Amino acid sequence: MRRVDRIQQSLPGILTARQLALRTSIPPHSSVASRAQYSQAVAVAAPAAEEPSSSSNRADEFWRKVPMWKDVSTDEFISWSWTKKNVVEHHSRSAPENLKGILASVLPDYVPFTSNASLVQSREEFIKDIFDGIAESSMSLRIMPHVFSHINWQDPRHDPVFRQFIPLKSLIQPDHPKSVYDSLHENHDSPVSGLVHRYPDKALFLPISVCPTYCLYCTRSYAVGADTSDVSKQQMKPILKRWEAAFKYIEDTPQITDVVVSGGDAYYLSPEQLAYIGERLIKIPNVKKFRIASKGLGVAPNRILDPNDQWSDALLWVHRLALKAGKRAALHTHINHPNEISWVTEEACRKLIEGGLTIRNQSVLLHGINDNVQTISKLIRALAEDLRISPYYVYQCDMVKKVEHLRTPLQTIMDIEAKIRGSIAGFDMPQFIVDLPEGGGKRLAGSYLSYDRDTGVSRYMAPAVTGGGTKENKVYEYYDPLPPTAQMDLTLRSLGGAD
Template structure:
């Protein structure tokens, strides 16, 4: 009897003690990191890095590749002398380590996004066969794969600035708004929608970032508090992973304390590119997110994390442990993927991704058609592919596992199901957005498919780009000069028999929409958020 009483009291004290421990330490006590494979050990410099060290967010930041010199050193270390083959005609001439490094460094000069790659991401790439690797394609451009931008591309293709009542807040939809709290991310994706603002300046784009600022935040909080129509706020940027832990709590609690706010979403790619932070007991970011989630639940309000995983190869044992920790503590996690050529635009790749997410209790929420972003025509897919994938996958999964296949309409039309177009022919789709207020709800929004370019013309284009950069020109200046000097097809005469939706080619053998983009509006470069 006495022994049983002592045992009961001991168990009670242990339980009380565990409740006093930080949540991350509680989880670490139940998870043995050392039992898992070190998937980064094939990187020579990280061969001896322990599981605990690799999980450390500080270690990830310290070893992030964030400039051309670091990239050169890393590639020189990991690439074999001769690379695996590829079926991509544009990349077949890249056969050796030297070829790859030269092509990658040249591409960085042309890209709208700065380079920033975490050790977690770099460890997932097959460096023996990097040309077709789905992770490499998302984060590391190659000059040989860059093709001319579409004529109708705009750097701020979604016109977010036009929907910003105050700096750092995008209010497009009734009842919902996007709070851009920072402009920094743990990694920089090639296909970033906000390449007009996110990250540092590049050789091709000058940016005006929205740095974390309490003064700016106060203006946003005041606007949200005064607009009682708002119920749902997305905290993004940039990436909420780059908010200080106390800022996560401060922003979350400030929003929850506004009576008419019912839902708060933190948007972060962190779970995909540095998942160890969720498990890192020296970093309170996750504890603060869980605390905000718990407070919301007590108030009858929803707090969730929206992440961004595009391929099943991005999910490691660290990702699984991190997702399970969030699930255990009641944090709702949803995933938003982007359909990307050579990454996930097949039935097998996309199905595997959706199933893998569901298996770790991350809800597959959206699959986006890739936006018309500068410098990524090699990643965009025609609209019919995402529509076909929706048809093929639907019915093979449980309904609650099935994501919505959507397009974020150029020009600020917002999200629409890809299959709800008004008209789609000759690679041009038109949509309506009746749910938007005012004139936007009456407008017609147009999306243009990417179009093929002949190899010889492409090589000439790439060479002229590099020469322009060597002269100190920006890509905007280069495109403007191309528009002035290259032949273009005449505009279709409304009275003629030509179909105005069918593009007319010229003797250049390249679709004129690529060679001569419409000059970008000045705000896309001078007032980016």
């Protein structure tokens, strides 16, 4: 029996997906629902599906541009079951021929190496570049069909979606000497497995270490996904005993009022597991609010619309249960570029927001992907105006290994913020943040003690983060990426494009 099946069977009183969908009344506000009342809110939390508006772009079956999905209907593409069967992935146990065949079907004979196509790679050279990149990367490859369909396969090297999820050896730069896999010292700040307690009133709960799509720049690359040639992952499997140890710590620590449920990704919790975690947190008296963190809405929004899947029903049920208990629940998602957004994203957001759910977005500033005013401005407006998502954070890329080519200098994020502020309504303006190495937590990028642009070293303090007395008066340092090396010159030379 699979481990995920064992945990589902070990959660007494958890409702089946059918039960989640059938109950209609709402528990009284005076108390948290008992298990007998457990699933009564779903029909109110999840309004009946409506026909798409006349402005809907459902006719845009964008996935049909991918040859292997040219005959896939909209109903099939919306299906979460179909999506899981068609994930594009590669790891140590995969047959290389599978990914090579998929790539060969979407790539042209020659792929632009330079933006003006003055230098190109053959299809075979580009595929080898990908496989060499996978061998070098800290993350195994997993891409949902929604993401894969948004890549410009005629020029993937310069595509902002491709560059986030598929590594190229020719782009990877040597690591900064200060880069480490657990750059935020989450393990150091974990009193029990899968629970990070850094801020006095907030904890980060990590119930699972699987995601629908793996980002190359993952801050939790020490744990998320399958092992790679460079990293043996510290996996966090969905085991009830481990979860309960985390809940007991939260219960025994009354100053914790705020919990982030992340991973991995909460999208890979079953509806029953998600409902269990939500109810469990709501029943802890000191917990006043919590957020479910998931990139799922960004990379596989079709699941939210699938009438045969109950993950979104469970999420909305948890939201309504929290409201009735006088508490708050929200969804935090992760979209970095406007090109990731489709009509499927818009309709999925519409369903959740009309169900009353608050959604916030957290982006990461990435070199060659979104590190300019035009892209970030367009993204903020798309989130706030089209999706009705609150643009919450724009992060400086963390100092994890294997992502040096994606990091930007601190000056870049500050310049972007300065140029955007005043052009967008204040309530739609995200905070531009550095999550400090060694567990200093989130600080406004411009709140440094000092920043030497020549050495690239910025220094911060985080007075509220005391670490039980071990971090008082600690000064944290963030380092800009190293200057470009001769690696690109060597690559160009090998392709005949440099003297």
